[in-house]
Amino acid sequence: MVKFDRQVLIGYLGGATGEVTLTLTGDGDEKPFVGSDTIIVIGKE
Numbered sequence: 001m002v003k004f005d006r007q008v009l010i011g012y013l014g015g016a017t018g019e020v021t022l023t024l025t026g027d028g029d030e031k032p033f034v035g036s037d038t039i040i041v042i043g044k045e
Contacts, residue, residue, distance in 0.1 A: 002035075017043045 002024060013020060023036040 013041060017041050 019038055020041050021038045025034045
């Protein structure tokens with residue numbers, strides 16, 4: 001499970017709406033990983 005700071009994620013998305021694919025890379029327990037998922041971003045309207 002990965003948790004994000006909501007405000008940081010909103011800033012990262014830059015106002016995008018619709019389907020957005022997020023890709024995350026990094027190191028966990030000194031082992032590299034990569035993961036991605038497609039989310040649906042709904043605007044404020």
